[in-house]
Amino acid sequence: MMFRPKIIGFICNWSLPTEVDLANTSRIHGYPKIRVVRVMCVGRIDPVIVLETFAKGADGVLVIGCHPPDCHYIEGNLQAERKIEMLKKLISQTGLEPERLRVDWAYASEVERFTKIINDFRNQVTALGQSPLAGEKPDENILAGIMAAKVVAGDSRLRTLVGREKKLVEEGDVYGEKVGQEEFDKVMDESIDVEYVRSRIHLLVKDKPMSVEGLAKHLGLDPKNVLRHIVVLRQRGLLALDRIEGEDPIYIALEVM
């Protein structure tokens, strides 16, 4: 049987054409079929929800909002775009293809454009094949990665960065100083990198106390690097020394209130 990707479309209330909505829920033919999840504004889409959607086995996630510079909520679409950009970087860390996520713009009146966006994305996802997280046996490593990414996406560091990005880059901080986009991206990339690894470590030792060596091997990282993260995690009160086996200290996760 031909592979039919399961694609979730997060579509804003103001740009979803009636035809696509109907095709989604009834047997109307001739319009692209996509599993529509309506939201008032694509700005509503929490990165955690997108990751959850992938964890549940979606082969692709398509976010469609109003055309910038228009937006029913002035700039909710641009807020969404920033979140999706961040998410793509975060997802690529987990081993899942970031091409399974896309954001695009259309108006409710542009059924043709809608059709094109959906079909293009469907072809792209079909070429990638079924999601490693779908089916009977999801890829455990990638799933662990997505779970770690969910924690990161729900945590304040990245959310603060994404939330403040527009203001810092375009309007400047309280002193009126603007941050360059490149500079900001560097900070963002670095934060995604380190927070993701820390989250993985934290989740791993939550399951089973592990040594630095063991963690490094599991994650395919330099032990020095792992140790640095462990130091930070201990400072944050997320990790503690469990015991020492031979010469190796074994770490355990702490429950966070």
Next chain:
Amino acid sequence: MTVVSCAFKNKRRLPPCRAACPADVNVQGYIALLQQGKFKESVELIRKSMPFPAICGRVCFSPCQDACSRKNIDQPVGIRYLKRLAADIEREQGRIKPDPIPKTHSEKVAIVGAGPAGLSAAYELVKLGYPVTVFERMPEPGGIMRYGIPDYRLQKFVVANEIAYIQDLGVEIKTGVEFGKDVQLDSLRNEGYEAIFIANGAQVSRKLGIPGEDLKGVFHAVEFLRHVSLGKTVDVGEKVAVIGGGNSAIDGACTSLRLGAKEVTILYRRSRNEMPALPHEIEAAKEEGVKFHFLVAPKQIIGEGGRIKLIECLRMELGEPDASGRRRPVPIQGTEHTYEVDTVIAGIGQLSETSCLPSILLDERARAISVDPLTLETKIPSVFAGGDIVTGPASIIEAIGAGKRAAVSIDRYLNGEDLRTGIEEEIEETIWVKDWEKITKKPERYTAPHVDIGRQKVSFEEADELLAKTKEVAMFEARRCLECGSCTECLEREELCEADKAVVDETLCTGCNVCAVVCPIGAIKKNEIGIAQVDEDMCKGCGTCSASCPERAITMRRFTDAQIVTNVIAALGREFA
């Protein structure tokens, strides 16, 4: 689609368009539905506030458009055209006949005059469950909409269709019944009508009051238009002079052209700027070839053999502003000049026919019925009046507003409630945009691909395509709306709705201010102890703050994260055909 579910049911912070509408039509709501291509739903929403979407879509003077905030950026949203299109699409595709509304009240209500005010009151009352009978003197209902506005502006079938809707709901209209002759206040009471609403309008033209007015060939605009509407032949000859600067004058001029007049001139005693007619009507008249002479007033009409031949006029100049705020025209002596004419149409205003009414109802000049402006009660209990008979010649939309207010009063009166409680409401205009610069500084908006809709003859397939394109253009036009009100109150959805509100968990909030930064409306501010506070009157329920809060301290009241995840799981599990 329950009304109660909307959090803003009784709120009166209205967007400018709705605040400007005398009939309180939810403009922003139906524009929002049109943005999504919901043409039928938008007509239904208009019908919640008044029964004449197609009529107002054609001839309303659209105060909503004048108030539209969009005018501060470029042009106001074409609200009237959108309303017309939505209503026309509904009619062309076949209006679904509504079921009659069950009569839950036994008290009968009589309405005098089937014009916009009378029919609106009947519409509101029948919706409340009252048995309503409308008495109309003319052979067809509609009043000024049927007999006063010429066909090229408002087709008769459009009026008939909208009145049929009111009749379908259960309003009885008795035509050919003249108040004061066939029925009286007393006779209506004896027939068991417990409340009476008088809305017989202003259907008599004001006289010129100059010599020669009785000559053959002198018409008065309202009567002239009524004659034409009734299908009677009117010979206007070749040269027509129309006196006056209002809509009736313009209508008289354009109708004369259609009756075969070669040269139609409008004589107006003030200048172009003071003309009370709608600007686009004036433009259209000009395009059709109507000539305008400003600052002239007729002095006398000179006839020959009982038939009109010349009209003698005086030049005017503008003096001090009068009570209407317009500059008063002052005649310049010795500037008499004449025009050769076959017909003169006087469109200098309308009066109400008050001779049929009991004198106790009338004001001291016996020109109108005097009422309590808030409740529309007359001096006789159980008798109410509204529309042009009270205000003097005004507009259709104002008459509709009066009809609605009368319906509220009559309902209260029949239920023995106080008529005044809570009637006077304060309406505050809101413009929710926190930062105008954000909108005005935006690069040019994404614009619709151009569609040329001409009046070519088309096949059925092409007509379909044309309709689709027209709809597309309309949806883009609707998108120009800035959505000034916090909630469109379209009452369309339950879970996914602008009446959704953000809620801050104060124990989790750290006061980081991210929500205030991302909120496009400025509905979130920190309080004195640094905790985020949502202004519920402002919040439009988009949820951007909830998706951005670093501490995940903000949730939506209805459309929670858990709800979205549930929807995602349901969507993933759905089998496609």
